[in-house]
Amino acid sequence: MEQRPRIDGHTLLAGVIGWPVAHSRSPLMHNFWLEKSGVNGVYVPLPVAPGQFETAVHGLRAAGFRGVNVTIPHKEAAYRIVDRLDRSAERSGSVNTLVFAENGTIEGYSTDGDGFVANVEAHGIEVAGGRALLLGAGGAARAIAASLLDRGVKVIVANRTRARAQVLAASLDGIELIDWEQAGQALPSCTLLVNTTSIGMEGVAGGAFPFSLEQASPDLVVCDIVYVPRQTALLEQAAARGLRTVDGLGMLIHQAGEGFRKWFGAVPDMGPEVEALLDADLRRARAG
Ligand SMILES: NC(=O)c1ccc[n+]([C@@H]2O[C@H](COP(=O)([O-])OP(=O)(O)OC[C@H]3O[C@@H](n4cnc5c(N)ncnc54)[C@H](OP(=O)(O)O)[C@@H]3O)[C@@H](O)[C@H]2O)c1
Incomplete structure (x- = not known):
């Protein structure tokens, strides 16, 4: 590994x-x-309280930052602040990556959906033309649904709160809805099952899926975007049935690539080293 340049x-x-x-x-x-x-670059955590987002963004831009990632609770504020939205941000209704362009404008991107697809494809799984059952209708679901639809995937959404799924379906053409309790009925015909709910996430109590994987086709690929723990109960059940699985850590890595390329002008190494680094860090944090 090369010697890290000094900050200058x-x-x-x-x-x-x-x-x-x-x-x-x-x-x-x-x-x-x-x-x-x-x-020669550095990437820092920036704690910004609600209400201070706009001031912080303009200050960072004035101070010469190339851009920032945006996470909870600022993704919608980021959507509103930009001068130019790329198509993924427009379709997903939120922004997780800001680029401060040289002409003084702020560009907004949403990289979660394409990061999800890139990770699944990095596992040798072709999503195009398939049929996906998407569980959840939050921010991540919308980004993933948009990216799947763009690749010609038939997307069926099931969410505990149907009204929220209806809002999602109204904002993206081509989504089919199924009641949460009936979601299992869609499984036999699906090639992809994607959990975007927080069920199974460490520290989140309760919640259960309204189906059994016994209903699944043997070709189903089961994806969970929760990455703490990496092996969620859903993925364990899928693996026990011999189904292929994709965990959420790779999405976290792939969604970060676009910002890195745009800010630093280099290609990030998506190989196993970064995955091992994050995996070890998450394990350390869980061990407390
Ligand atoms: N791997 C990655 O890179 C990555 C990226 C983004 C997010 N994530 C993970 O994805 C998850 C969702 O993130 P988000 O930003 O989309 O959150 P969000 O907007 O708050 O949406 C949460 C979703 O989970 C559902 N849900 C929560 N508890 C439930 C329960 N007990 N039973 C059934 N459904 C339940 C909600 O349903 P209702 O509408 O009924 O409340 C909603 O659809 C989080 O665990 C987050 O950490 C991972």
Whole structure:
């Protein structure tokens, strides 16, 4: 690995804005990539309280930052602040990556959906033309639904709160809805099952899926975007039935790539090293 350049007048700056932000693994990931690629850059956590987002963004831009990632609770505020939205941000209704362009404008991107698809495809699974049962209708679901639809996937959404699923379906053409309790009926004909709910996430009590994987086709690929723990109960059940699985950590890595390329002008190394680094860090945090 190359020697990390010292911080100097040429250091490229980026970071992640959130509240709280201390739990974010983005600094670990981006600084690993910076070190690996020998870029003179640094990526820092930026705790910004609700109400301070706009001031912080304009201040960071004025201070010469290349851009920032945006996480909870600022993704909708980020959508409103930009001068230019890319198609993925427009379709997903939120922004997780801001780029401060040289002409002074702010560009907004949503990379969760394409990060999800890139990760599934990195596992050798072709999503195009398939049929997906998407569980959940929150921010991540909308981004993933948009990216799947763009690849010609038939998307069926089931959400505990049907009204929220209806809002999602109204904003994206081509989505089919199924009642949460009836979701299992869609399984036999699906090639992809994607959990975007927080069921199974550490620290989230309760919640159960309204189906059994016994109803699934043997070709079903089961994806969970929850990554703490990596092996969720859903993925364990799927693996026990011999189904292929994709966990959420790779999505976290792939959604970060676009920002890194745009801010630092280098290609991040998506290989197993960064995954091992994050995996070890998550395990350490869980062990407490
Ligand atoms: N791997 C990654 O890179 C990545 C990226 C983004 C998000 N995530 C993870 O994805 C999950 C969702 O994130 P989000 O931003 O989309 O959150 P969100 O907007 O708050 O949406 C949460 C979703 O979970 C559903 N839900 C929550 N508790 C439930 C329960 N007990 N039973 C059934 N449904 C339940 C909600 O249903 P209702 O509408 O009925 O409340 C809603 O559809 C989180 O665990 C997050 O950490 C991972």
